[in-house]
Amino acid sequence: MSYDKPLPKLNSDNRPFWEGCRQHELRFQRCSDCGHVRWPPSDLCPQCHSTEINWLISKGIGKVYTFAVYHTAFHPGFAADLPYTVAVVALDEGPHFMSNIVGCRPDEVKCDMPVKVVWEDVDERITLPKFRALS
Amino acid sequence: MLESGLCSYVLISYGHSALSSDSMQRMLLDLSGDDAVFGHFGATGGYALAARRAMHEFGTGPETWKKIAVGQRRWANLNPAAMMHSKPMTEADYDNAKLIVEPLRLPDNCLITDGGRAIIVTSLERARDLKQPPAVIMGMGQHNPSTVIAQSDWMAGPTGARQAGEAAFAMADITLDDVDACQIYDCFTYTVEITLQDYGFFKPGGGRDWLQGGTIEPGGRMPVNTSGGQLSEAYFMGMTPIAEGAMQIMGRCGERQLGPATRTKSPEIILCSDNGGILQSHSCTLLRRL
Numbered sequence: 001m002s003y004d005k006p007l008p009k010l011n012s013d014n015r016p017f018w019e020g021c022r023q024h025e026l027r028f029q030r031c032s033d034c035g036h037v038r039w040p041p042s043d044l045c046p047q048c049h050s051t052e053i054n055w056l057i058s059k060g061i062g063k064v065y066t067f068a069v070y071h072t073a074f075h076p077g078f079a080a081d082l083p084y085t086v087a088v089v090a091l092d093e094g095p096h097f098m099s100n101i102v103g104c105r106p107d108e109v110k111c112d113m114p115v116k117v118v119w120e121d122v123d124e125r126i127t128l129p130k131f132r133a134l135s
Numbered sequence: 136m137l138e139s140g141l142c143s144y145v146l147i148s149y150g151h152s153a154l155s156s157d158s159m160q161r162m163l164l165d166l167s168g169d170d171a172v173f174g175h176f177g178a179t180g181g182y183a184l185a186a187r188r189a190m191h192e193f194g195t196g197p198e199t200w201k202k203i204a205v206g207q208r209r210w211a212n213l214n215p216a217a218m219m220h221s222k223p224m225t226e227a228d229y230d231n232a233k234l235i236v237e238p239l240r241l242p243d244n245c246l247i248t249d250g251g252r253a254i255i256v257t258s259l260e261r262a263r264d265l266k267q268p269p270a271v272i273m274g275m276g277q278h279n280p281s282t283v284i285a286q287s288d289w290m291a292g293p294t295g296a297r298q299a300g301e302a303a304f305a306m307a308d309i310t311l312d313d314v315d316a317c318q319i320y321d322c323f324t325y326t327v328e329i330t331l332q333d334y335g336f337f338k339p340g341g342g343r344d345w346l347q348g349g350t351i352e353p354g355g356r357m358p359v360n361t362s363g364g365q366l367s368e369a370y371f372m373g374m375t376p377i378a379e380g381a382m383q384i385m386g387r388c389g390e391r392q393l394g395p396a397t398r399t400k401s402p403e404i405i406l407c408s409d410n411g412g413i414l415q416s417h418s419c420t421l422l423r424r425l
Contacts (some may be wrong), residue, residue, distance in 0.1 A: 005174070006171040006172050008172050008409045010302065013279050040169075046282075066290055067187055068238075070180070070236050070237075071236065072179075072236065074174075074176035074177060075176065078174045083234075086174055086175045088290075090287045090288075095286070098175060098285055099173050106237070111191035112191070126174065
């Protein structure tokens, strides 16, 4: 069955991130001047406005900062997944990344629960980073 | 501009065929961007994330929010113009309502409305001999933290209401004790809780106790959203609260009028709030009787 959910829109800012995902690497921009690690990708550091960056590869480990359990499908591609969990994951390197918690029931998810990245290969171009409980 | 004479009257209006078109839904879905990849859409999802973090940090939850939803519905049943007039809601109705994006249920969400609101602002000097008694702006404050809230570590507050409220109260030179009623921007029940909390009406998590005994309802000691608000009257963005605040001060609210008719204080001062994004911008306006 073909993949019927929305896919990320690649642009010059976020292409290195999604190309990293293809190789199962979570890559984030790190400001070369102040060291702030940011998401989403952008030209300017939101902390110091520097344009200088290097790319950091995250270990993919963090905690659930917060989460929401969808009982309504706002897009038909998600109807079969209900109820499903959207979470903001606070990665150990700093950025908050929005994704899904997989591998457990929604009522097993808690704030501050340790999680690690798992990879969902969608097609030859896109791989999605998702998260599961770190146990 | 009014004080300097650059203009004499300012009309602030809002109108939207939000219910009979899909423009509101399209706007909210467009805002989702790549969050849609993970099934995260619109405003309900964003506020559900904030509300969940608040449950974790200061122990709020549906027991608090249902008092807001049910209390505002009681006001709507005194307002013939409210979309939810003649549709009473009990706490059991709330408990049994459909989950939309957990922890938020259907009655935690505001309405979508066809219609509009307008207010006219003029100088106090001009307002003194108008046909209607005016509502006087005695203080205003804005604070816009703006950051994409999912990147913040203050998703459970304080929101912009903290500093916006401090600025408005300083300008008006009054305290919370002087406020007779509130018209709070209520896109979701949780927004009412966090806004009142950040203004200082109760400590983090104290809303549940503060709301007991019908505090915000007809007959209560601090009426909130006396038209039914965006949850139970109509959604006109920040125009729903500010227009109701002005109309209550002017004494034009009929069956729901604050004062003896609703066993509440006759309002000398009403606090009105507005909020934007996912708790990313905030304004506070204090209105008083002339």
